[in-house]
Amino acid sequence: MKLTIRDIAKMANVSPATVSKILNNTGSISKETRDKVMAIVEQTGYRPTFSAKSLATKKSNLIGIIYAGKVNVDFTHPFFNPVVNTFKKTVGREGYDLLVFSNETFSLEKENYLARCRHFHVDGCLIIAGEEVEEAIYELDQSDIPCAGIDIELTGNRSRYVMTDNFKIPALVVEYFYMNSIREIAYIGGLASSKIGEMRRKGFLEAMEKYGLPVREQWMKYGDFYEDSGYRAMNEILEGKSHPKAVFAASDMMALGAMRAIKEKGLKIPEDINVVGCDDIEACRYSDPQLTTVRQDKEKLGMMAARMLLELIHGENGAKSVLIDPEFIVRESSIKGL
Numbered sequence: 368m369k370l371t372i373r374d375i376a377k378m379a380n381v382s383p384a385t386v387s388k389i390l391n392n393t394g395s396i397s398k399e400t401r402d403k404v405m406a407i408v409e410q411t412g413y414r415p416t417f418s419a420k421s422l423a424t425k426k427s428n429l430i431g432i433i434y435a436g437k438v439n440v441d442f443t444h445p446f447f448n449p450v451v452n453t454f455k456k457t458v459g460r461e462g463y464d465l466l467v468f469s470n471e472t473f474s475l476e477k478e479n480y481l482a483r484c485r486h487f488h489v490d491g492c493l494i495i496a497g498e499e500v501e502e503a504i505y506e507l508d509q510s511d512i513p514c515a516g517i518d519i520e521l522t523g524n525r526s527r528y529v530m531t532d533n534f535k536i537p538a539l540v541v542e543y544f545y546m547n548s549i550r551e552i553a554y555i556g557g558l559a560s561s562k563i564g565e566m567r568r569k570g571f572l573e574a575m576e577k578y579g580l581p582v583r584e585q586w587m588k589y590g591d592f593y594e595d596s597g598y599r600a601m602n603e604i605l606e607g608k609s610h611p612k613a614v615f616a617a618s619d620m621m622a623l624g625a626m627r628a629i630k631e632k633g634l635k636i637p638e639d640i641n642v643v644g645c646d647d648i649e650a651c652r653y654s655d656p657q658l659t660t661v662r663q664d665k666e667k668l669g670m671m672a673a674r675m676l677l678e679l680i681h682g683e684n685g686a687k688s689v690l691i692d693p694e695f696i697v698r699e700s701s702i703k704g705l
Contacts, residue, residue, distance in 0.1 A: 370413045378411075379404045427488040430458055430676065432467045433480055435504045435519055436497015445620070445648040446665065447495055450517060453669030454493060461677060463490070480507045491676045494519055499560050513679035515672045518563050520688070527675040529689040531663040533566035534573070539661055539695045540615045540643050541574035547702055549641060553586035553611035555600045555621050564592070567617045567645070586611050590621050597621025601628035611640060613701070619644035619651055619660055626654065626700065641701040645693075656699030664691055 372390075376383040381400060388394035389404045407413075432451065455465055466487055468480060480503045484492060489512065494504060496518035508514055508523040515521075516528035537554075544552055554571050557564025575582050585607050590596025597616050604611065605628065616622035622644030629640050636642055636656055644651065647662035671689050678685045697703060 370411055375404065375407055375411070375413055378407050427490055428463050429466050429487060429489045430463050431480075431484055431487070431489040431492040432465055433492060433494050433504065433507075434497055435494050435500045435516075445650065446618075446646045446663070447517075449665040450669040450672075451493075451495070453666045454673045455669075457670050457673035458677065479503055481510050481512070484510075484512050491515070491680045493517070493672060493676060494521065496563060513676055515676035515679070517668055517672050520562065525679055527679060527685065527687060527689075529668055529671045529675065529691065530563070531668070531693050532690040533563055534570035536645055536661045536693050537567055537571035537615060537617075538574045538577075539693060541571065541578060541580070543643070543695060543697075543701075544613050544615075544641070545578045545580065549613045549702075550580055551583075551586075551609075551612040552580060553583075553604050553614040554588070555597055555604075555614060555616040555625060556587070556589045557592050557617050557621075558589065561592075564589075564617060571615065583611075586614075590616075590624075592618040592621060594620045594624035594627075597624030598628045599624075601625035605629070605632050605634075610634070613641035613643070615643045615645075617645055619646045619648045619658060622658055622660070622700075623650060623654055626656075626658070637699070637701050643701055647696055651696075651698065654700075659698045659701040660696050662694040662696050664694070667691055 372383050372386050376386045379386065381404065385396060385400065386404055389396055389401050390408070458465070466489060468483055484507065491513035492507060494508070494514055494516045496516070500519065508521045508526050510523065511525055514523060514526040516526065518530045519528060521528045541552065552575070554568070556568045556571070559565070572582060586604055588600035588603055590600050597620065600621070601614065601624065604614070614625055616625050622642055626636055626642050629636055629642070634640055642658065644658050644660040645663070647660045651658040651660050668691060671691070675685055675689070
């Protein structure tokens with residue numbers, strides 16, 4: 368039979384309230400009484416229930432994780448997986464466990480993340496961007512629950528967010544091509560509903576304008592950040608009478624799909640078409656050829672999100688948002704000129 372706090376109190380001949388104060392290290396209790404109760408706790412192996420402890424301390428040591436979009440992002444995502452792993456390690460060292468909220472439990476019309484966070488007494492929430500972000504996310508953002516976002520702009524008084532500087536990503540790519548005398552550049556972007564995808568599209572157009580390079584509508588295609596959509600988009604580009612000398616895909620997975628389409632047409636990479644992706648997922652190192660990409664610092668994103676959220680939980684002030692600089696990584700899928 369599972370012991371209760373009343374059982375411990377009876378064994379020690381004290382009140383349940385006294386046991387609760389001792390277990391939660393509150394109140395003024397004599398050393399003799401404290402030692403007697405703790406000896407019984409140790410002998411019996413008693414552990415207070417989670418709900419009882421959280422109600423007593425007003426602190427659960429739980430952080431909720433929410434994948435904000437209706438589609439795309441989950442545990443298996445090759446970019447967000449290492450981000451969340453770093454986040455987990457950082458908050459874990461501070462004594463926090465993670466509670467992942469499913470967005471498939473209820474119909475989207477009935478989803479209420481705020482109510483569920485309150486039900487489990489989470490101390491804070493990590494919100495990870497996706498496509499078609501539910502309105503329930505922004506209700507949580509505007510609440511009194513501390514929230515940290517990754518790749519999603521949060522505006523609440525107790526919210527912070529971190530992301531890579533998405534305008535710099537295409538700027539690095541276009542500059543690289545320009546400095547290597549490549550002028551005919553195609554673009555494979557993300558969904559129109561994606562804030563990140565829109566930032567990268569605008570950054571690409573601004574960079575092309577800066578260097579006086581032509582933007583051809585037939586070479587501007589869009590996918591969903593996954594490989595098959597990059598494959599389809601590249602095939603559409605290659606159906607034209609003229610082919611680009613380079614293609615920038617707004618994710619590595621779409622770039623890998625584009626490479627597959629290029630090779631199926633009998634074209635060589637990078638001799639016929641240079642290919643550059645974005646994210647620097649692990650698969651870049653093992654593709655054939657190895658994929659040139661713009662690296663997002665996944666570990667730094669996870670660590671910064673954790674630090675921002677911990678600051679909020681502890682009532683400390685910090686930066687409302689943090690932008691992390693990307694890094695251009697040259698591999699085999701592009702020329703090695705610079």
